[in-house]
Amino acid sequence: MSVQLAVRGLTKRYKTGEGVTGINLEVNKGELVTLLGPSGCGKTTVLRGIGGFLEPDAGEILIEGKRVTQLPPEKRPTSMVFQSYNLWPHMSVYDNLAFGLKIRGMPKADIKSAVSDALRLVRLPGAEKKYPTQLSGGQQQRVALARSLLLKPAVLLLDEPFSALDAKLRHEMREELRDIQTQKGLTMVFVTHDQEEALSLSDRIIVMNHGHIEQIAPPQRIYNEPETLYVAQFIGKMNFFGGGGGRGAYSGRRAVVAEREASLGGRSRWP
Amino acid sequence: MGWYFKAIGRRRIIEFILLTVFAVFFAGPLLNLVVLAFSGQWTYPDLLPHQWSFKWWKFVFEQDDVAKSIGLSFLIATIVTALSIVLCIPAAYAFARIRFPFKRVFLFSFLLTHAFPKMGLYVSIAVLFYKVGLMNTMLGVVLVHMINVLMFMTWIPTAAFRNIQAAQEESARDVGATPLRVFRSITLPMAMPGIMVASVFTFLNSLDEAQGTFLVGIPDIKTMPIIMYSIISDFPSSAGAVFSIILTAPTIILLVAAQRLISADVMASGFQVK
Incomplete structure (x- = not known):
């Protein structure tokens, strides 16, 4: 499996002191990787760095083996789905979708068929003439996704795309996204603060905290074998036993015991 | 009953x-x-x-300087509107998007021209214009008109630009548009309602401006309001009435045309200073 995206030593510090330091990660072709962490942990900073929306203080970003660190967003083979305000309200759905293709100089007939294919893929066939304000939040995000897919990006970036939607719709969209991803073999980096979303969607999860990476592993591993106390606490409800109370034995380390809520019928066995 | x-x-x-x-x-x-x-x-x-x-309609239109003044007024209003768009739209974009020191002070400084009694301001401008030879010139009158509208022309478009979310511009960059293309295809069309409102304001304000024109433009630059002074004082009131209708007509036409754009929202957001 080839490496589609590599981030090496990415550092970006804001004046407020927030930011990320020394981020290293690799995403394989066709893989869906989630950046998971609480708000302010720097996950969006990493994503925006990959998309070209901020200039890193240090580090390199490689896509398909090519350095893109110095390129502006319009020159990068990435495409981003934003949390909100994705679409341009003065353009119809068709114009929204066709904008990027027109810039690339695609013939009009090709644009037309590509747009209608993309709309069918996101289950909004025939919505070309509508305007974004006539669509619901979920439909708008579908159009935004279609717009990104149309450009056939080497890496698709999603910045909490479903967080503004209600729970049921979020579930549906998640399933659809996963379907499309496997169908098209897309490489995706998905940012979320929702543990459930990350666990159910990803091939691998990158847990972030305070601007650095805590652990990179598949969902099952993250859940069963969290490497740090932070990951264990963040990923779900667990019982923790403080170690090091006795002299020396664990020298301050903590033994982490994870108990799956489900197997206990939702109640802790520990009194 | x-x-x-x-x-x-x-x-x-x-x-x-x-x-x-x-x-x-x-x-x-x-x-x-x-x-x-x-x-x-x-x-x-x-x-x-x-x-x-x-x-009286016949009488008014038979006056030589009347027809000329109507043409002149519209010419000046057009120039003023065009010039202030060129000048103020980039400024408004900067106020909305770029961080720079004393931004609020600059934004508020546009209010200054409205804080003083107009006549006092015009007299001091006239003194300056005498020195640089701008009295009784078209350019002088245009400049005086622009002083009046700088505030509308900057504040309302600033609010319009500010209402455009960064993500909307970023997603255009993302699909491959250069910064210039983004401004042309995304930012400008989205801010257009605000810019239109400000432009209509500017145009009407310029058509209507009398004090400054009177002081700076005398004796050769005679716009409609200036002519109106002399018609009202020299002829029966019917002539004045005819002339007022001529002066009001463009206002009504423009307002009706722009009615769709002039929403209370656009206006109100123009006067928020964030």
Whole structure:
């Protein structure tokens, strides 16, 4: 499996002191990787760095083996789905979708068929003439996704795309996204603060905290074998036993015991 | 009759009276103006003129300087609007998007021209214009008109630009548009309602401006309001009425045309300083 995206030593510090330091990660072709962490942990900073929306203080970003660190967003083979305000309200759905293709100089007939294919893929066939304000939040995000897919990006970036939607719709969209991803073999980096979303969607999860990476592993591993106390606490409800109370034995380390809520019928066995 | 008034209730009656008073107060003078403009002979105690005619219209349009002043006014208003768009739209974009020191101070400084008594401001401008030879020139008048509209022309588009979310511009960059293309295809069209409102304001303001034009443009630059002064003082009031209608017509036409754009929202957001 080839490496589609590599981030090496990415550092970006804001004046407020927030930011990320020394981020290293690799995403394989066709893989869906989630950046998971609480708000302010720097996950969006990493994503925006990959998309070209901020200039890193240090580090390199490689896509398909090519350095893109110095390129502006319009020159990068990435495409981003934003949390909100994705679409341009003065353009119809068709114009929204066709904008990027027109810039690339695609013939009009090709644009037309590509747009209608993309709309069918996101289950909004025939919505070309509508305007974004006539669509619901979920439909708008579908159009935004279609717009990104149309450009056939080497890496698709999603910045909490479903967080503004209600729970049921979020579930549906998640399933659809996963379907499309496997169908098209897309490489995706998905940012979320929702543990459930990350666990159910990803091939691998990158847990972030305070601007650095805590652990990179598949969902099952993250859940069963969290490497740090932070990951264990963040990923779900667990019982923790403080170690090091006795002299020396664990020298301050903590033994982490994870108990799956489900197997206990939702109640802790520990009194 | 008594039962009828009881049935509709006191509240409705008061509302009706207030509305009538307002209508008479608001529309009465305008109606009087229209009647006056089309009257041939109208003697005192009569409610309506006993002879209608177009003679004052003919009279006004036969005046040489009237036709010229209408052309001149529209020319100046067009130049003022075009120039202030060129000048103020980039400024508004900067106010909305770029962080720089003393931004609020700069934004508020546009209010200064409206803080002083206009005549005082114009007199001091006239002193300056004398020195640089801008008195009695078209450029001088255009500059004076622009001073009046800088505030609208900057504040309203600033709000319009500020209402465009960064993500909307970023997603355009993301699909491959250069910064210039983003401004042309995304930012500018989305801010257009605000810019249109400001432009209509500017155009009307320039058509209507008299004080500054009078001081700086005399004796050669005679716009419609300036001509109006002399017509009102030299001829019967009917001529003045005709002329007021000519002056009001573009305002009404432009406002009706822009009605769709002039929403209270756009206006109000123009006067928020964030």
